[in-house]
Amino acid sequence: MVKMAGRAQEEIEKELAKEYTVLTYADYEAGIKEGKLLGLQCASCDKITCHPMPVCQWCGSRTLERTELSGEGELETFTVIRVPSEGFEDDTPYIPCLVKTKEGPSVVGRLDYDTERATQDLLGKRVKMGGAYTYKGDKFSGGPRTCPVFGVIE
């Protein structure tokens, strides 16, 4: 018998329904808004991926499970923005920062700190996520975007 070319629609639909994303960016942002820093635990190398990616950011493995980070870490670096991008005028000056979390991965966010007192000695200070910042978005951003806001543990 000659095999008929083509596949059953149901079979194609079943294949399309397969989910590759363990933690979506939308869920990650929703977590930040609730004060939770969500990430992914790798079963292969035991390390944590954050922000969420489809595979482990350290070993590339696909054996990931959702987890929650403490939100605590160390301030790696920061800057005080004095000349902003269009759309950020009202925030200026403000402090984007890079935080090395206790669990391993680094996270970009904002630092809640007096911009006139933000000096180099802040580097290495302990910080903790204390809230969320939501950028309202512009024509190009694909809607609003949220990042964590960190505070210095004095």
Next chain:
Amino acid sequence: MRDVAIIGIGHTKFGRASKTSLELFSEAALQAVDDAGVGLKDIEALFQGAALPGFEEGQVMPAGFSAAELNLDPIPATRFEGACASASIAIRDAALWVGTGEYDIVLAGGVEKALMMGTSFATRTFAMSCHAPTEGPAGLTFPGVFAMAARCYAKNYDLPLDTLREKMARVSVKNHRHGALNPLAQFYKKLSDLKVEDVVNSRMVADPLTLLDCCPFSDGASALVLCPAEEARKYTDEPVYVLGTGQGSGGPLSKMEDLTKPVSRISSAKTAFKHAKLSPKDIDVVEAHDCFTIAELIALECMGFFDWGEAAEATAEGQTDLGGKIPVNMSGGLIGKGHPIGATGASQVYWIVKQMRGEAPKGNQIDPVPEYGMTDTLGGDFGTLCHIILGRSKRKE
């Protein structure tokens, strides 16, 4: 793979242009074709860098229109986008395609019209090559990214931030001095005797980087004609050979181990050296991606010209100036010459070729002419890196 040579070069004046991107690129292309002594009908493919044409002139797919503008259609014409490294990756692909034997004579280069966007919108569009989901809401700008890297540099090497700022300022002083001597530069005859204090005390953009730590927004274009190395002397007595290229990709800042040691740049430079069978000590001149003063220091360390943490002091000692260990950005670099982002990689190659022909402006020309030169181009916050090693003689067997 066949070896490849550059036989023609073109470069518009950088700065503010009233002409369209299509006109600017055509001018650079026609200069390059004339310089090579080839006809437009000899061009078999176009490789064009252009980073933000959709935002600048509402023009997507500029490569096809550039080809048509020069009556090159229907040859394949492709836009390459790797933010500020767009032209370099276009040139690298052009060299690879000529190397395979698919084409003999091709045009490669790039164009940008960023200045007309104005600082606020240009800053927004440049920041689009940051990681939009995480770095977008944080409000990172490009000066912001390198300001963060500068702070890491000071911490890594136990430098008081003010000491580093003064050392970084020397990059701006040097590059503006050479830019002021370059008639094609945005700051030609300007800022030639800048002082360290001028840089440190100029307007703060992203702490600790000031306006004079930053390159400007610019308009401009540059183009090259490439052909197989064995054919090059049919067209010119002074071919410059592409000895090695490398390309690397990074990711979001949060994935980087150390902002002062981007793996994408280290890996790209290593690949280029491996292909060229050369090492940093062989190189006589570098055009490095000094989008910000700190960026030049990071670039030179990643390429292996200085040990980690030593480029700042070496720059302060004049080791990267004319007569130093390795002259860097004798064209003025991005800081002095201008940075039309999609054109920058081609401009860097143009100025290495000019050095090798002994045709750089007086005060910028290395004497005797350099045998080997290298370009370093960075796109995004270490997202796209490209290196090209050039030589006056063919690759060693």
